Amino acid sequence: MNIRLAWRLARVTVHLCEGLxxxxxxxxxxxxxxxxxxxxxxxxxxLRLCRVNVxxxxxxxxxxxxxxVANHVSWLDIFVINALSxxxxxxxxEIREWPVMGRLAAGAGTVFIARGNRRELRHVFxxxxxxxxxxxxxxxxxxxxxxxxxxxxxxxxxxxxxAVDAGVPVxxxxxxxxxxxxxxHPSIEYVGETTFVDSLFRILQGPPVTARLTCLAPLESQxxxxxxxxxxxxxxxxxxVVTAVSH
Numbered sequence: 001m002n003i004r005l006a007w008r009l010a011r012v013t014v015h016l017c018e019g020l021x022x023x024x025x026x027x028x029x030x031x032x033x034x035x036x037x038x039x040x041x042x043x044x045x046x047l048r049l050c051r052v053n054v055x056x057x058x059x060x061x062x063x064x065x066x067x068x069v070a071n072h073v074s075w076l077d078i079f080v081i082n083a084l085s086x087x088x089x090x091x092x093x094e095i096r097e098w099p100v101m102g103r104l105a106a107g108a109g110t111v112f113i114a115r116g117n118r119r120e121l122r123h124v125f126x127x128x129x130x131x132x133x134x135x136x137x138x139x140x141x142x143x144x145x146x147x148x149x150x151x152x153x154x155x156x157x158x159x160x161x162x163a164v165d166a167g168v169p170v171x172x173x174x175x176x177x178x179x180x181x182x183x184x185h186p187s188i189e190y191v192g193e194t195t196f197v198d199s200l201f202r203i204l205q206g207p208p209v210t211a212r213l214t215c216l217a218p219l220e221s222q223x224x225x226x227x228x229x230x231x232x233x234x235x236x237x238x239x240x241v242v243t244a245v246s247h
Contacts, residue, residue: 023107072141087139132166157230174240
């Protein structure tokens with residue numbers, strides 16, 4: 001390991017430890033507004049330490065109260081979204097096992113879902129409806145897994161029903177990561193057998209990254225079917241992902 005990489009890794013490690021301490025000592029006593037402010041600042045600094053520049057959000061304004069759905073490219077996705085518009089996340093249970101990041105996600109209030117567990121899914125669904133009805137912004141990755149850059153996998157429709165039951169809009173977000181040439185960044189791929197540690201080292205050693213997030217027009221959920229919402233969201237995100245790279 002060269003000195004430059006070791007220095008970058010040390011700074012990220014210290015920042016992660018600060019995040020764990022904040023989740024354990026501050027978040028249990030902080031108001032939602034304070035938690036959102038701390039989450040935004042901490043996420044933005046983590047990305048800077050990883051040499052990921054977050055471009056100003058494109059598209060329409062982010063709604064303060066909505067079910068946010070986005071394409072899933074990397075573990076960076078959560079922090080890019082939180083750096084611009086902090087959300088309460090729903091994520092697959094495997095994320096909880098990631099080194100350090102899993103504990104951070106849990107401490108920040110992420111709801112984890114185990115695949116194939118219908119009883120847990122029903123419980124999570126009920127909790128999502130309650131959180132949305134309280135006026136919080138909740139985000140999830142309906143593809144269910146990370147995909148190759150430029151590709152958007154089919155959106156699973158189950159949790160879109162939470163927006164219908166809560167009577168809140170669905171707002172799609174499109175995420176893209178580009179290099180200096182405007183093309184997909186080669187260090188971001190997070191598919192197959194790639195681990196979190198592999199991905200972190202690749203990002204820290206690679207050239208700087210620009211993260212682009214596009215907030216798309218919200219979809220009204222009242223009177224809509226979850227499958228319609230999932231399909232419309234997927235199509236909107238797929239179009240925006242292509243546009244983000246071409247620009």
